[in-house]
Amino acid sequence: MTKEQHLQRLRDDPLYVILGEALSCGRTNVQTAADVLAAGVRIIQYREKHKTWREKYAEAKEIRRLCRKYDATFIMNDAVDLAVACKADGIHVGQDDAPVSFVRQWAGPQMLIGVSTHTEEEMTEAVRDGADYVGLGPFYPTQSKRDVHAPVTPKVRQFALQLSIPVVAIGGIGKANIGALYAEGFRSFAMISAVVGQVQIAAAVQALRQAVAVD
Numbered sequence: 588m589t590k591e592q593h594l595q596r597l598r599d600d601p602l603y604v605i606l607g608e609a610l611s612c613g614r615t616n617v618q619t620a621a622d623v624l625a626a627g628v629r630i631i632q633y634r635e636k637h638k639t640w641r642e643k644y645a646e647a648k649e650i651r652r653l654c655r656k657y658d659a660t661f662i663m664n665d666a667v668d669l670a671v672a673c674k675a676d677g678i679h680v681g682q683d684d685a686p687v688s689f690v691r692q693w694a695g696p697q698m699l700i701g702v703s704t705h706t707e708e709e710m711t712e713a714v715r716d717g718a719d720y721v722g723l724g725p726f727y728p729t730q731s732k733r734d735v736h737a738p739v740t741p742k743v744r745q746f747a748l749q750l751s752i753p754v755v756a757i758g759g760i761g762k763a764n765i766g767a768l769y770a771e772g773f774r775s776f777a778m779i780s781a782v783v784g785q786v787q788i789a790a791a792v793q794a795l796r797q798a799v800a801v802d
Contacts, residue, residue: 590676597775599774601795606783631661647675648673661676662675666678676699678694686716687700687702687713707746710754718752720775723739723757724738725758726768760776765795782795
């Protein structure tokens with residue numbers, strides 16, 4: 588797939604699943620990725636904080652292979668070197684990670700770059716610096732990440748809907764609230780617990796898709 592096709596997927600496909608082994612009901616990251624892909628998810632982010640570089644590289648290569656098998660978009664979290672090494676389709680960085688200009692120089696023009704944001708100023712800066720999409724959140728309280736901000740305000744949410752690049756909503760999103768956010772205008776939702784933290788991943792994915800189904 589081309590970069591433009593991956594970007595279009597971010598606009599059209601609501602499910603963006605982040606892997607988190609500690610929340611995966613005893614499954615490994617690779618096992619979870621296989622189950623998520625088999626359930627029909629086509630955007631996966633690999634986020635692993637507590638393993639060695641070589642362990643993460645080995646996992647990322649296998650998950651990248653699975654994503655190619657399913658024609659899915661594979662995004663690496665934080666580590667630009669890992670993203671390049673495993674030939675990921677994208678890299679997602681936070682406010683304390685490498686700036687977009689550096690990531691672009693290292694990763695090249697065809698790799699998607701996403702940036703975590705919480706304010707209007709951070710979103711504006713991400714667009715100005717050449718990010719391909721922003722992650723915005725948290726929308727609701729979440730247990731999946733420590734030291735998170737307070738939920739984004741309605742004003743920030745409305746600002747996000749005016750951006751020229753895709754916005755991925757994140758933070759406490761699940762089947763109970765995803766439909767309301769979709770009705771509000773958001774189209775992409777990054778989730779951990781609502782998918783990988785469920786015993787039956789396929790059923791969880793189906794329920795989430797039904798929650799944003801438009802007649």
